[in-house]
Amino acid sequence: MTNKRTADRLEPGTVIRAALERLDEKGLEALSPRAVAARLGVRMNTVLWHVKTKARMLELMADAVLGEVPLDDLPSAPAERARELARRVRRALLPTATAPHSSSAPTSPNPTPRASRRRSSPRSWRPG
Known part of the structure; x- marks a missing residue:
């Protein structure tokens, strides 16, 4: 083969x-x-x-x-730098997280706003 x-x-x-x-x-x-x-x-x-x-x-x-997350032009203030970096990481992960197949992600029977945020966060993408 x-x-x-x-x-x-x-x-x-x-x-x-x-x-x-x-x-x-x-x-x-x-x-x-x-x-x-x-x-x-x-x-x-x-x-x-x-x-x-x-x-x-x-x-x-x-x-x-x-590795595709751009690291240039980050703010100098540590808190804003961390927020901006988190936004960039989230944007890098979203194409996979929002693909049609992602509907099989685990859900709570009674989702709360906090649970919804947790499912859509970058941490929710973990190897099975």
């Missing part, structure tokens, strides 16, 4: 991009090294060679998303 030339050219960044695309399209439940391998047209072991485990793949995916 895996062409040796394809496997030799495959890089961790390519694997992570494919994993992020799979996450956006199908959701966290459908994300696995096997699914990423199928997307790339390689064997699962080839994907695992680059990311080692599913947990590590999720860590690398989070790093890739957070």
Whole structure:
């Protein structure tokens, strides 16, 4: 299945991009090294060679998303700096959190404003 030339050219960044695309399209439940391998047209072991485990793949995916957060032009006051950085991190995470598949996120039977905020916060995106 895996062409040796394809496997030799495959890089961790390519694997992570494919994993992020799979996450956006199908959701966290459908994300696995096997699914990423199928997307790339390689064997699962080839994907695992680059990311080692599913947990590590999720860590690398989070790093890739957070690595896109701009760190320039932050306010100098510590409190405002923290708020602005939190806004930027939230914006980086929102495309995944608001995808159609995210409706399967856990919900409370009687959501309160506090519970609603907690579900929509960046901390609510955790590897399963």
